[in-house]
Amino acid sequence: MAEAGTPDERHRLIAIYQGIVLSAARRALPSVVTGEIDHLVSRYDQGIVILRPLRDEYYMVLSLQPGSDVPGGLRRSADAQARMNEAI
Secondary structure, eight states, rough: OOOSSSSHHHHHHHHHHHHHHHHHHHHSSSSHHHHOOOOOOEEEEEEEEEEOHHHHHOOOEEEEETOOOOOHHHHHHHHHHHHHHHOO
């Protein structure tokens, strides 16, 4: 696990939970029917989480504060997703 910013146990728990959500979504929505999952967005009282699957069962989680620029986060996380997939 790699993280940016101040290390925070809450962020690690969010990342683990998001991995479970991604696995459940993949089981519930077979790629034959829906295609591959590009991203998932979850909104909570405490903020917004953008989840982006990567190659080889890795994934990226971007945690945003409430009121953040979600479209901007989606664009920047898509760029990071592409760069990370190239590096894997």
